[in-house]
Amino acid sequence: MGRLYSLIPVEVEPVETRYRRISTKIPVPESIPVLERLRKYESRSMGGQPPVVWDRAEGVSVYDAYGNMWLDFSSGVLVANAGHGNKPAVEGIRKELEKPLLHNYCFPSEIRSLAVEKLANLSPKPLDKVFLLTTGAEAVECAIKLARTWGGKKGKKTIVSFEGSFHGRTLGAQMAGGIPGQKEWADFAGLSVIHVPFPGEPRCPDRSFALFESTLEKSGVSTGEVCAVISETYQGVSAALMPRDYAVSLRAWCDRHGALLIFDEIQAGFGRTGRMFGFMHYGIIPDLFCLGKGISGSLPLSAVVGRPEIMDQYGPGEMTSTHTGNPLSCAAFLGSIREIEENGLVENARAMGRVFKEELERICGGCPLVQFLCGEGLVWGIQIGRKGTDAPDPDTAFRLVERCMQKGLLFFSPVGIGGGTVKVNPPLSITREAVLEGCGVIGEVLGEVCR
Numbered sequence: 152m153g154r155l156y157s158l159i160p161v162e163v164e165p166v167e168t169r170y171r172r173i174s175t176k177i178p179v180p181e182s183i184p185v186l187e188r189l190r191k192y193e194s195r196s197m198g199g200q201p202p203v204v205w206d207r208a209e210g211v212s213v214y215d216a217y218g219n220m221w222l223d224f225s226s227g228v229l230v231a232n233a234g235h236g237n238k239p240a241v242e243g244i245r246k247e248l249e250k251p252l253l254h255n256y257c258f259p260s261e262i263r264s265l266a267v268e269k270l271a272n273l274s275p276k277p278l279d280k281v282f283l284l285t286t287g288a289e290a291v292e293c294a295i296k297l298a299r300t301w302g303g304k305k306g307k308k309t310i311v312s313f314e315g316s317f318h319g320r321t322l323g324a325q326m327a328g329g330i331p332g333q334k335e336w337a338d339f340a341g342l343s344v345i346h347v348p349f350p351g352e353p354r355c356p357d358r359s360f361a362l363f364e365s366t367l368e369k370s371g372v373s374t375g376e377v378c379a380v381i382s383e384t385y386q387g388v389s390a391a392l393m394p395r396d397y398a399v400s401l402r403a404w405c406d407r408h409g410a411l412l413i414f415d416e417i418q419a420g421f422g423r424t425g426r427m428f429g430f431m432h433y434g435i436i437p438d439l440f441c442l443g444k445g446i447s448g449s450l451p452l453s454a455v456v457g458r459p460e461i462m463d464q465y466g467p468g469e470m471t472s473t474h475t476g477n478p479l480s481c482a483a484f485l486g487s488i489r490e491i492e493e494n495g496l497v498e499n500a501r502a503m504g505r506v507f508k509e510e511l512e513r514i515c516g517g518c519p520l521v522q523f524l525c526g527e528g529l530v531w532g533i534q535i536g537r538k539g540t541d542a543p544d545p546d547t548a549f550r551l552v553e554r555c556m557q558k559g560l561l562f563f564s565p566v567g568i569g570g571g572t573v574k575v576n577p578p579l580s581i582t583r584e585a586v587l588e589g590c591g592v593i594g595e596v597l598g599e600v601c602r
């Protein structure tokens with residue numbers, strides 16, 4: 152069960168640097184009516200984030216309306232890759248607003264044609280076809296449906312997914328996910344999914360592909376039944392990638408057994424790991440991949456990209472969505488990708504990732520409450536729990552996020568199995584100076600909570 156932050160304002164040390172300003176009690180007393188209104192009218196599930204009332208966000212900064220500024224290590228849940236409110240996206244959105252063209256459904260529009268062309272051009276061959284949707288979970292559901300239709304023709308229905316995976320919160324996407332606590336609420340409703348161990352992090356010491364094959368065998372599923380294997384490119388719960396040879400073996404296994412390989416790039420896409428798409432670390436090409444979050448850096452947009460023969464299985468009008476390729480979302484995507492490409496933000500993610508690695512390893516190494524650290528580029532997971540054990544420590548992770556918030560460094564709440572992972576994922580435009588400042592705050596707070 153998640154937890155709520157206290158809404159009682161507390162006196163905190165004032166902070167005034169280039170990236171952080173805290174000049175009030177936290178939470179801000181004047182913001183309490185807003186926070187209470189949200190608690191009163193939204194479902195309880197919405198109440199899990201730090202009580203900072205966002206008023207404006209620009210670059211790597213989030214501002215409230217009361218004079219405070221946070222250095223954002225959340226990217227608003229890995230969305231603002233190109234920086235909050237980046238200019239090309241804002242200008243593109245403004246153009247569509249001024250026309251105005253606010254909606255187009257599946258009717259043709261130039262902006263949607265440019266968006267799908269750009270996505271196809273960014274993707275490796277032969278992944279030439281694109282279908283736009285609104286949320287990440289929808290893109291995952293769509294990829295699963297495409298795979299089941301593809302495999303169904305040969306009697307293949309089973310999806311292989313990974314333990315610890317997260318693919319979204321609609322029914323099918325959540326059931327494809329492999330986080331135990333999120334699977335009690337509903338049945339698979341006919342969706343046959345087998346979960347195998349994910350080989351990327353220290354809790355799974357066997358990193359060999361043989362484990363994939365032996366787990367499948369033990370489950371009683373024959374290789375001929377599998378229509379697809381779906382995996383996040385790195386697992387969101389820990390920020391761990393799979394070993395490269397494992398990924399190469401997985402690609403070969405899928406080819407051998409006529410199964411599609413689907414990568415969920417919803418977190419990893421658009422430079423987050425220091426490559427345009429995370430699967431580029433593995434040197435393999437999936438059959439389908441799902442995009443969301445950083446695709447537009449802001450407005451709701453997601454996509455499935457894949458091989459034409461899979462993407463074109465349905466006839467005209469048979470795979471559509473009311474808000475597919477909304478003009479404002481397409482403009483946000485075209486603006487954000489321009490910002491990413493013209494400012495070398497993928498390369499910056501790679502370079503700043505090296506700074507994070509060095510700093511976080513140094514800071515976390517001496518803390519008995521950090522079990523391990525995983526990550527690549529600008530996504531890192533600090534696993535909080537007693538060293539030498541597997542049990543997460545969600546209370547300490549929560550306290551860490553809360554204390555950082557009080558010092559002007561913003562994270563989203565801890566994630567992961569047992570809620571012990573603090574995710575570090577700033578916008579890709581972050582500078583070395585800001586990385587060092589943020590890591591300094593993490594170090595101070597770890598020093599406090601590890602005492």
Ligand SMILES: Cc1ncc(COP(=O)(O)O)c(C=O)c1O
Binds near residue numbers: 287317417443
């Ligand atoms: C890897 C991954 N897949 C899918 C999703 C679901 O995306 P959305 O929340 O846009 O439905 C998420 C969201 O956190 C994600 O991290």
